[in-house]
Amino acid sequence: MLAPPLIKVEDLSFYYSDESPPVLDSINLTLQHQQRLGLIGPNGCGKTTLFHCIMGLLKVRSGTIFFRGDKVEDKAGFQRLRREIGMLFQDADDQLFSPTVIEDVAFGPLNLGVAPDKARLVASDTLAELGLSHLENRVTHHLSGGEKKLVSLATILSMQPRALFLDEPTNNLDPRTRLRLIEITNKLELAFIIISHDYDFLAETCHDLASMEDGRVSPALKSSLHTHHHVHPHGAHPHKHGDH
């Protein structure tokens, strides 16, 4: 028998009040194990709201969420789901609140009831895997923007999730950190939903693309390869082709 999809969303709608137009308008979406789904769409089309609804941070008005085939409807259900789905917020400062990096990465495991010694070990290992061991004892608010983003990814990975939701992960990242993020994302054998306007990032990390507009999701057409000519006005700092 085929395993049920990791997440299945059926006719999910969300609106703030009865008068206002729906932010999410009967959305249907499926995420299989190991599937990598990119969601692209303009600002304010409800992408972040969709994440918050699936994670149980916002209460849906109608529709159903299934996690591993089971209907998620109460607090316990969402807590089970949150154990296995990690969400990376748009602003890393929202996610890093512990004084030091290692404490922040250990925060999730400690909440799951892991003993302090073991949690510290898990946290160190996670940081090492991402090549961030040198940041272990740094104070979180003194990190650079790129470091903050990678550390907040570590804080989620230390909980050993089965899927990741990334909300605009490449916003405000320099090209090097962005590249690093692509590398890391492609190495992880997890399911992903990635929200982004950064089409190139999605093309390099996702197999499936969907677009979102006015609160609805529709599968995007297959991309076609094309070339275009362009000039490099900043002659001293040309970008390299193939790895922007």
Add this chain to the structure above:
Amino acid sequence: MNFEQFSYGSSFLHQLDTRAKFVSCLILVMILALSRTFAAAASGLLLGLLLVLLARLPIRMVVKRLLLVNAFVGFLWVTLPLSYPGDILFSLGPLSISLQGLLLAGLISLKANGVFLLIMALIATSSVADLGHALERLHVPLKLCLLLLFSYRYIFVISQEYQRLLRAARVRCFKPTTNMHTYRTFGYLFGMTLIKSLHRGDRVRKAMLLRGFQGRFHSLYQARFGTSEICFCAAAMGAAAGLIWVESLLS
């Protein structure tokens, strides 16, 4: 903003458990603040000085902070001798300087500096995070501890957000003066900062919920209340008793 300049070091006081330092500091500071004799106040100041030396704090920074405190104490030297009733030392027209006022200003200066040195040596040698965890283990209400920890973590972010708004106003040629427009603009800036902080708080709460937060912080670090902590507390209690003894002997 510069915080925690004294929090990291390798001295005996830096390594001591924060709970031991906090409780000792609380008791010593209370006794010193309530003392009324010069001898007790001077002993307290001496004790503070000794502890600061023991903590091996950078002297220049200590002096800089002391100067800041004494700028406030300086106001007392200006106002107290003129306003406190007592034996008149000398008069200058309508102004007269009272002996009791001078003495009181002196006593307050000693006490203020003593208290400040004690806090610097015993509280500032812990990081804010350690202080938060220590307070939690001393059964201070959890909400207050969380308030301390989060205020510290987000004060930088809030300050940055405020600075960003202020910059945005400046690049549009906003020059603060004394008029309604300036007051209104600052009102907007503060109001907007508050709203942004509120939203930030909401997002942080959500991020914590998603990582399984259930109202309790679990510390990575185990409590270590060992022999040196017990010895230190005993010594501090001894010093406290000494201060009370000096005080009672002379008053």
